[in-house]
Amino acid sequence: MSAAAERLSRSRRSRATLQRGRLVPLWMLLLGAAVVAVIGGFPVVAGTDSYILLLLGKFLCYAIFALSIDLIWGFTGILSLGQAVYFGIGAYFVALSLKINYALDHPTRYGNKFPDFMEWNGLKALPHFMEPLVSTPFAVACALIVPTALAFIFGVITFKRHIYGVYCAVITLAESLILQEFIIEYQAYTGGFNGITDYSNYLGIPFLWFMLAVTIAFFLIARVLTHSRIGTVLKSIRDNDLRAQFMGYNVANYRIFVFCVSAFMSAAAGAMYAAWVGIISYLDTGPVFSVEGVIWTAVGGRATLIGPFLGAFLVKGLEFLLSGVLAAFWQLLVGLLFIFVVLVMPDGIVGSIAHWLRRHRKGTLTQLREEQDLLAHDREHDWQPAGVPRSGEESV
Amino acid sequence: MTQALISQILIGVSVTAILVISAIGLAVIFGVAGVINMAHGQFIMVGAYTAAVIGKMGGNTFVAIPVSFVVVALLGLAVERGVIRWIYDRPLETLLATWGVGIILEVVMKLIFGPELYYVGAPKVLAGSVHLVGRLPYPYYRLFLIVVAILMVAATFYLIFRTDFGLKVRAVRRNRAMSGCLGIDTAKIDMMIFMFGSGLAGIAGAVLAPIKSVSTTMGFRYAVDSYMTIVLGGVGNLWGVPTGGGLIGEGETLLAYKFNSVIGELLVFIFIVIAIRVFPRGIFGYQERR
Amino acid sequence: MALLEVKGLTTRVSGYTILDNLDFSVEENELRVLLGPNGAGKTTLIAMITGQFRPTAGKIHFAGQDITGWSPDAIFLAGISRKFQVPNMYETLSVYDNVMVSLQSDRKVFKYMFKGVTAAEDERIWEILDFVELAGKASDPADTLAHGERQWLEMGMLIASNPKLLLLDEPTTGMTPDGKQRTAALIQKIARNHTVLLVEHDMHLVRQIARKVTVLHQGQVLAEGALDEVVSNKTVREVYLGKGKRH
Numbered sequence: 001m002s003a004a005a006e007r008l009s010r011s012r013r014s015r016a017t018l019q020r021g022r023l024v025p026l027w028m029l030l031l032g033a034a035v036v037a038v039i040g041g042f043p044v045v046a047g048t049d050s051y052i053l054l055l056l057g058k059f060l061c062y063a064i065f066a067l068s069i070d071l072i073w074g075f076t077g078i079l080s081l082g083q084a085v086y087f088g089i090g091a092y093f094v095a096l097s098l099k100i101n102y103a104l105d106h107p108t109r110y111g112n113k114f115p116d117f118m119e120w121n122g123l124k125a126l127p128h129f130m131e132p133l134v135s136t137p138f139a140v141a142c143a144l145i146v147p148t149a150l151a152f153i154f155g156v157i158t159f160k161r162h163i164y165g166v167y168c169a170v171i172t173l174a175e176s177l178i179l180q181e182f183i184i185e186y187q188a189y190t191g192g193f194n195g196i197t198d199y200s201n202y203l204g205i206p207f208l209w210f211m212l213a214v215t216i217a218f219f220l221i222a223r224v225l226t227h228s229r230i231g232t233v234l235k236s237i238r239d240n241d242l243r244a245q246f247m248g249y250n251v252a253n254y255r256i257f258v259f260c261v262s263a264f265m266s267a268a269a270g271a272m273y274a275a276w277v278g279i280i281s282y283l284d285t286g287p288v289f290s291v292e293g294v295i296w297t298a299v300g301g302r303a304t305l306i307g308p309f310l311g312a313f314l315v316k317g318l319e320f321l322l323s324g325v326l327a328a329f330w331q332l333l334v335g336l337l338f339i340f341v342v343l344v345m346p347d348g349i350v351g352s353i354a355h356w357l358r359r360h361r362k363g364t365l366t367q368l369r370e371e372q373d374l375l376a377h378d379r380e381h382d383w384q385p386a387g388v389p390r391s392g393e394e395s396v
Numbered sequence: 397m398t399q400a401l402i403s404q405i406l407i408g409v410s411v412t413a414i415l416v417i418s419a420i421g422l423a424v425i426f427g428v429a430g431v432i433n434m435a436h437g438q439f440i441m442v443g444a445y446t447a448a449v450i451g452k453m454g455g456n457t458f459v460a461i462p463v464s465f466v467v468v469a470l471l472g473l474a475v476e477r478g479v480i481r482w483i484y485d486r487p488l489e490t491l492l493a494t495w496g497v498g499i500i501l502e503v504v505m506k507l508i509f510g511p512e513l514y515y516v517g518a519p520k521v522l523a524g525s526v527h528l529v530g531r532l533p534y535p536y537y538r539l540f541l542i543v544v545a546i547l548m549v550a551a552t553f554y555l556i557f558r559t560d561f562g563l564k565v566r567a568v569r570r571n572r573a574m575s576g577c578l579g580i581d582t583a584k585i586d587m588m589i590f591m592f593g594s595g596l597a598g599i600a601g602a603v604l605a606p607i608k609s610v611s612t613t614m615g616f617r618y619a620v621d622s623y624m625t626i627v628l629g630g631v632g633n634l635w636g637v638p639t640g641g642g643l644i645g646e647g648e649t650l651l652a653y654k655f656n657s658v659i660g661e662l663l664v665f666i667f668i669v670i671a672i673r674v675f676p677r678g679i680f681g682y683q684e685r686r
Numbered sequence: 687m688a689l690l691e692v693k694g695l696t697t698r699v700s701g702y703t704i705l706d707n708l709d710f711s712v713e714e715n716e717l718r719v720l721l722g723p724n725g726a727g728k729t730t731l732i733a734m735i736t737g738q739f740r741p742t743a744g745k746i747h748f749a750g751q752d753i754t755g756w757s758p759d760a761i762f763l764a765g766i767s768r769k770f771q772v773p774n775m776y777e778t779l780s781v782y783d784n785v786m787v788s789l790q791s792d793r794k795v796f797k798y799m800f801k802g803v804t805a806a807e808d809e810r811i812w813e814i815l816d817f818v819e820l821a822g823k824a825s826d827p828a829d830t831l832a833h834g835e836r837q838w839l840e841m842g843m844l845i846a847s848n849p850k851l852l853l854l855d856e857p858t859t860g861m862t863p864d865g866k867q868r869t870a871a872l873i874q875k876i877a878r879n880h881t882v883l884l885v886e887h888d889m890h891l892v893r894q895i896a897r898k899v900t901v902l903h904q905g906q907v908l909a910e911g912a913l914d915e916v917v918s919n920k921t922v923r924e925v926y927l928g929k930g931k932r933h
Contacts, residue, residue, distance in 0.1 A: 079488045154669075161673045166432050166487050170623040171669065177620055178658070178665055185658040229787070229798040232779065236787045239776035246736060246770075247847060248762035248793045257795050291495060298492065331503045338496025342489045343482055 023227055024220075028306070032216070035309075040212050043205050054203060054277065055320065060211045061273040062316060064218055066296040066308030068265035073294065074302030075226055076258050077238030078164060081290050082172030085179050086147035086263040088285025090270030092183070093146065095196040095280040097139030100126065102199040104134070117196070121188035130189070143271040144264060151263030155256035162252070164241070173287050180286035195281025202275045211272050218265055222305055225261070234258060235303070295334075298341045301348030310349055403532045404653045405646065410538035412638070412645030413545035417603060419622035419629075419637050420548050421596030424556075427631035428569050428589045431480060431490040435498035437619030438505075439594055443468045443601020444610045445505060448514040450602075456519040457602060464602035465595040472594025476587050484586065506612045513609035537606065544603050545638075548596060553634055555592070565589060628668045630678020639679055644668075687750060689714040689881055690735070690766075690851060695744030697730060697905075704730045706905035708744070712851070717877040719892050719913075720885045722902035723926060728885045729771060731902070732853050736768045737761040749850060763793065765850035769857055773836040777829040781820050781839060784828050785811050788843035811846070818842035818872070834865040841872065851881045858888060870895050901925075 024032075039060070043053045065087055072078045099115045107113050114126040133139045154175075158168060183190045190196070225231055237244045237251050245251050274280045283289060292315075300311025315337070322330045345352055422436050433439070446467045447460035455463075475497055483489045518537045525533035556562040567575040568585050576582050600618070608614065621644070629640020644664055651660035675681060688711035697705040705727045712718050720728050734741050735748075737758040746754045753761055775784050789807055791798065803811070815821040818838040823831065831839060837857055844852055854873065858866040870891050876882060877895075886892050892899070892913065899916050901908045903925050909916045916922055 077488075079491065081491075157669055157673060161676050163672055163676050166426075166430075166491065167627055167672070167676075169488065169491055170432065170627055171672075174620055174624055174665055174668075178662055181658050181661065185656070224800055228800050228802060230795070232783050232787050233798070235779055236776040236784075239778055240774055243770075243774040243776065244787075245758045246738075246762060246768050246774075247788050247843070248759050250757075250759045250793065250795075253795050291492075294492065328503050328507060331499055335496040335499030335503065338499065339479055339493050342493040342496075343479065346489065 024223065031306070032219075036212060036216065040209055043208060050203070053205070053208065057203070057208050057211055057276040058273070059313060059316065060208075060215045061269045061276065062293075062296070062312040063309045064215055064269035064272075065266055065293050066300070066312045067218060067222055067305065068262040068269070069293045070297045070302060070305060070308045071222055071226070071265070072258055072262045074297060074304070074307070075231065075238060076234045076255060077241075078255060078259065079169045079294070080172040080259075081169050081287055081294065082174075082176035082179075083262070083266050083293055084285050084287070084290040085172075085176050086151060086266035087270035087273070087289070088179065088183075088280075088282075089147045089150070090143040090267030091274040091280045091284055092190065092196070092270075093133070093139045093143035093274075094136075094271045095199065095274040096130065097133040097136045098201070098275065099196050099199040100130065100133055101136065115191075115196075116198070117191045117194065118188055121192075123188050127189065140271060144267050147267035147270075148260050148264045151260045152256065155252075155259045159252040159255040159259070162241075164255070172290070176285065176287045176290050180282045183282040183285060191281070193282070195279060195283075196274075197279045199278060201278030203278065207276060211276065214268065214272065218268070219305065222265075226303075226305065230254075295338060295341065297348070298346075299337065299348055301350030301352070301354070304348070304350040304354065307348045307350040314349075399532065400653075403534075404649055406528060406534060407538075408646035408649035410541055411649050412641045413538075413541040414604065414607075414618075415621055415625050415641035415645050416545040416637055417541065417548060417600045418597075418618040419625040419641060420552055421593040421600065422619075422622045423593075423626050423629075423631050423634075423637045424552060424596065425590055425593035426626060428565055429484060429586045431484060431487050432494070432623065433475075433480075433590075433593075434491050434494040434619070435475065435501060436494075436597055436622060437615030437617070438498040438501035439468050439471065439597035439615070440601040440604065440618050441505065441610075441612060441615035442471060442501065443598035444516070444605035444614065445509060445514070445601070446598065447602040447605040448509075448516050448610050451516045457516075457522075457606065458519060460602040460605075461599050464598035466598070468598025468601065469591045469595035472591045472597075473587065475594075476590040480590065481583065481587070502612045509612070511612070513611050515609055516605040518606040541603065544599075548599065549634060549638060552596070556634070561588070624665070624668060626678065628671060628675075628678060630675065630681030632677065633680035636678055636680035687747075688712060689716075689749060690883070691747040692731070692735070693745045693747070695731070695734060695746065696742045697727075697734065697739065698742045704905050705734065705741070705744075708902075708906055710900065710907060712881060712883055714850075715877075715881055717874070717882045717884065717895065717897060719896040719899045720883060720902065721887075721892065721899055721916075722908070725904075726902040727905040728902055729855055730905075732768060732855055732883075732885065735761075735853065736766060759793065762847070762849075766853065767844040767847050767849035767851070768853045769840050769844055769855055771855045771859065773833070773840050775828045775836065775840055775843065778827050780825050780827055781815065781831070782811060782824040784839060785814055785842050785846045788846040790846065790848040814842045814846050817845065834861045834869075837861065837865075837869065838872070841869075841876070845876060849880065851883065852876065854882060854884045856885050856887060858886070858891060866891055 039056050042056065046052065065083065068086075069080070069083055072080060072083075096115075103115045104113050108116050108119055110119065112119050112125075114123070118126070133142075158164070158171065163171075184192050187193065226234070233244070233249060233254060236247075237249065237254055241251050270284070273284070296311035296315050297308045298311070299307075299315055300309065301307025315334075318333075319330060322333070341348065347355055418436075418440060421439075422433060426432055443464035446464040447457065450456075450460040450463055475494070479493050479497060480490060483493060518540075522536045522540050525535040526539070528534045554562075556565055564575070564580050564585055567578070567580060568582050572582055601615075604618070625637060625640040625644055627640070628643060629636035629638070631637075647664045647667065648657070648660045651663050654660075655663075672678070690710075690712040692708060692710040695705050695708040695710070696703065708727070708731065710731070720731070722728050730739075733739050735746055735753075737753070737756050737760070740755050744754070745752060748761075748764055748766060751764060753764055753766075756764070776787065779787070786803060786807070789810065812821065812824075815824055818841060820831075820835060820839055820842065823835070828836070828839060837859075841854075841857065857873070858869050861869060866888060873882060873884065874895050884895075896913045898911065899913045900910045901916055901919075901922050908925060909919045909922050
């Protein structure tokens, strides 16, 4: 081997780790720290102005929800238009539990110690199957486990038969709609149209910090997952599941796995949301909310993990700012946003920035190219890489 | 069988008709171009509003049908040229983009027509009902819907299997690349099929308007039902839509009679999810691997 | 026993018989070329072997195991890798990642959850990238490669998976003559340590590398043997060139 080739292979080995990048690059760490500081510190500094505090907490829940969608859609290519199902079930478990406990301490006008909406609907007492929900820890456990189990069952039924793409999207849409209708129909148990309201919630700085910690934890989990080999496998399934399957990957199992992780995250977000906001309704379980989550991820940038945060913040922020103006105007904007993001900016904001940076940065690629040119130069003159004959030579 | 049961089955037939009417336009587009129009419900809604306008101007449903066809077909043309034509190769993105189109349509229609409900009456000719089973009345309009459903399927069949245009459509569906090489303008075929499918949605709107009231949000339900019909029935064959519609229509009606409508929907949904394990692309879908 | 043995393989789809009671085998370390006119069943045979479709009848044995009806990922783990006619890779992933994800491993979900690439694996990836001359483009996404490079990338991915049997379905489609030459040489090098079943149309290429050749026609084996024998076989010439023509 010539000297150039030796140099080449040695430097390659050291570049290999650079290719993968570090788990948490410095810029991500700094950005994350800044965001955490702002969110965690703002209410302390600015006083507990309830509305801003409420929004910050809501934002964290939305961000986790969008993050979970990024995992299955951005990385694995599963478009689910029904992620709100898991968010909603998580939320309802916690809301019911808190409401039941609230009712115990605040009897209704007629002296009943169970939720008022049940009384309005003619129930005489708390339904038996809801009694275990008095224990809030139990309700939280249900809030996390039931949606994940549901996701697992759904995954096994659909992914094992290679039902994905448009079919999966449409089925999850229907699933979401049916859950919504279920909640409306069985209003005696769920509060129906009005949802579950008037229960003590956890609005306050300590809980905000708790939610912040959970958000950071989920982000790190998602980062570790997608940064490791399994992240690349998921992307390969997204890009060409046929090739992945014929390369030995049980595509169904990987899809089920990431779908369950995503459902778990959505459920946790929903559970926290219910505890934080103090109101929950069928709207939080339906297709509209599901699609909102998808659009936040699309706007922010798919498969970027930060994109969902940015998208949720921007879109929800814009909605908050424009809510004073004509509601119709905002809706129009949302519709145009869908079309814009798909046609003009499919990589989302963060994705487009990343693309731009990659093109303009002199990195591993350019350096390797230069070295490869060196190699080609050597080859032209007398040196030959092992095994592959030059063109024109007859091979035996 | 009790009279009530027979009566429910007959109602199921008209529900099937409604599903077929809603879904056929979507099925045609999805079968040929592989895209699902998430604004399909809003297309139906625009067709219904067209019928409402025609009604206000003195016309009736029979007049509204061709007018709605044209209006929504033109709308479909605009959407296809403006949005969909760029993303045929990305069906999931089309879902999102057309969802946006749907939102815009709802907002625009609400701005034009306001939030009130409109009532479109059935033509006087079709008023009243007939006594099919005992003393239970079966409205003429439901029979009319069944006729319309059959006619729509027949018309689509004729178009796809008995015309030159239909031949090209079938060629494109079978082998897009080869058809292109043989001189068929596949982009134009996609566009025309999208227009045709949209027009069918318009007819659906015109014909379904008298059933309930017309509002800007009426379409979503029809759209989801259409998607489910296609998922179950498949789009490889025109029989898919009536079959899917029939199973869902009868299933939901009978189960709703036994329990309630939400449970009926849930059970039918579960049935569909299990059924597509056996028929991953629908009962009449193209064969997939394994 | 042969490495790959196919017995009585029959496939009927929509009334058409694509493979008709086919008997076929490949010995270990062979480089076998599969020939046949269009529609003879070559790609279908490969599809059957790799588990893409279930045969209507017949059995497939590989390394002593009956793999008939196995799923594609299980068949891969048994040691068979397939190169598709149209280059199939992960478009947005970099060249490096394409090879990385194809490296031999047990493919289980939880095994690689928090792991990256070991130094030894990294070495191997670069070795393969060198081999297919794509080292300079390691960071480029796969969809920016030229057609010939894509074919080679897919070959690199297959080599990374370290299979016992490589099924190559027309790997030189769309290549320049120079590219075809180099691919032929690459295949020969691969064939030194693996068993290769190659489907090809380019007779010049086949002449260069083939030892034993199998000709399929209408779902059955028409002829089998050394290239020269098969080429001078009267029936083969008729099937390829038509009856009543002067050859």
